Amino acid sequence: MVGHPFYILDEIDSTNNYAMEQVNSGQVTSGTAWFTSNQTAGKGTRGKQWIARPGDIMALSVALQPAMLPLSRQFMLSMAVALATHDFLSAHAGDETIIKWPNDIYWRDRKAGGILIENVLRGNMWHYAIIGIGLNLNQGKFPDDLPNAVSLKQITGKTWDAATMAQELCRCLDARIRTLQMSALDTLLAEYRSKLFRWQQPGLYRKDGIVFQGTIRDVLPDGHLCLERDGEILQFGFGEVEFVLNR
Structure with missing residues (x-):
């Protein structure tokens, strides 16, 4: 236990x-x-x-x-x-x-x-x-x-x-x-x-210093995050994309 x-x-x-x-x-x-x-x-x-x-x-x-x-x-x-x-x-x-x-x-x-x-x-x-x-x-x-x-x-x-x-x-x-x-x-x-934060909701993300809007569409069995950006599905591994929070 x-x-x-x-x-x-x-x-x-x-x-x-x-x-x-x-x-x-x-x-x-x-x-x-x-x-x-x-x-x-x-x-x-x-x-x-x-x-x-x-x-x-x-x-x-x-x-x-x-x-x-x-x-x-x-x-x-x-x-x-x-x-x-x-x-x-x-x-x-x-x-x-x-x-x-x-x-x-x-x-x-x-x-x-x-x-x-x-x-x-x-x-x-x-x-x-x-x-x-x-x-x-x-x-x-x-x-x-x-x-x-x-x-x-x-x-x-x-x-x-x-x-x-x-x-x-x-x-x-x-x-x-x-x-x-x-x-x-x-x-x-x-x-x-x-139970995911921003599940199926648009939000801001940062990749290589560039901020873009995306929507979480899926998480794969190996943990990759699937973000939709401008009609295209992008996959990210751990540490490859940053959530941009409104502060």
């Missing part, structure tokens, strides 16, 4: 770094989770850092052996984790919770959290996935250079106990991961698409 065992770290540079060290030591069972509310050098996608004051964030990493999926279906795990995090946040923040492709968690058009999955391979075998989730929990305000960030406290007006919330998130992850199997791909994709 995801979250068994569940370790609380008082302070750590990155829960994903710590989880990776534990996996490489060979002393970990699948489902082990590490949590902190004081992460000093958290990692985001494409090398971005995740910095916050102690108690403001919920940082959770889970070591999972994804034996139910082949390595070629990594995006299925990414979708399941994004949907589990959506399940968790929407239970508290309401139905304006959405997923920004590929796996950022948004409330309206503001970022509430992010997901980073790092893989441990043994030859061509998918040995472990390190699932890292960071959520803005109790921040009252954000720096000016983060104009589209939002915390659960800002949404609800409540202060949350981070460890309790992390354990709840583990239960959401466990429920979603238990449904993962190759035969569930079409159902998983359909639900993931239905």
Whole structure:
């Protein structure tokens, strides 16, 4: 089960770094989770850092052996984790919770959290996935250079106990991961698409410094985003196109 065992770290540079060290030591069972509310050098996608004051964030990493999926279906795990995090946040923040492709968690058009999955391979075998989730929990305000960030406290007006919330998130992850199997791909994709930010709606995007208007028409099983621009369907991989937000 995801979250068994569940370790609380008082302070750590990155829960994903710590989880990776534990996996490489060979002393970990699948489902082990590490949590902190004081992460000093958290990692985001494409090398971005995740910095916050102690108690403001919920940082959770889970070591999972994804034996139910082949390595070629990594995006299925990414979708399941994004949907589990959506399940968790929407239970508290309401139905304006959405997923920004590929796996950022948004409330309206503001970022509430992010997901980073790092893989441990043994030859061509998918040995472990390190699932890292960071959520803005109790921040009252954000720096000016983060104009589209939002915390659960800002949404609800409540202060949350981070460890309790992390354990709840583990239960959401466990429920979603238990449904993962190759035969569930079409159902998983359909639900993931239905919860996407800007799904079937025009919006602005940036590619190679050029801003253009496009409409998300599809997400493929391998994770590629299909954008319609001027009647043409363009496919983008992770990091190849940027969402332009109105701020």
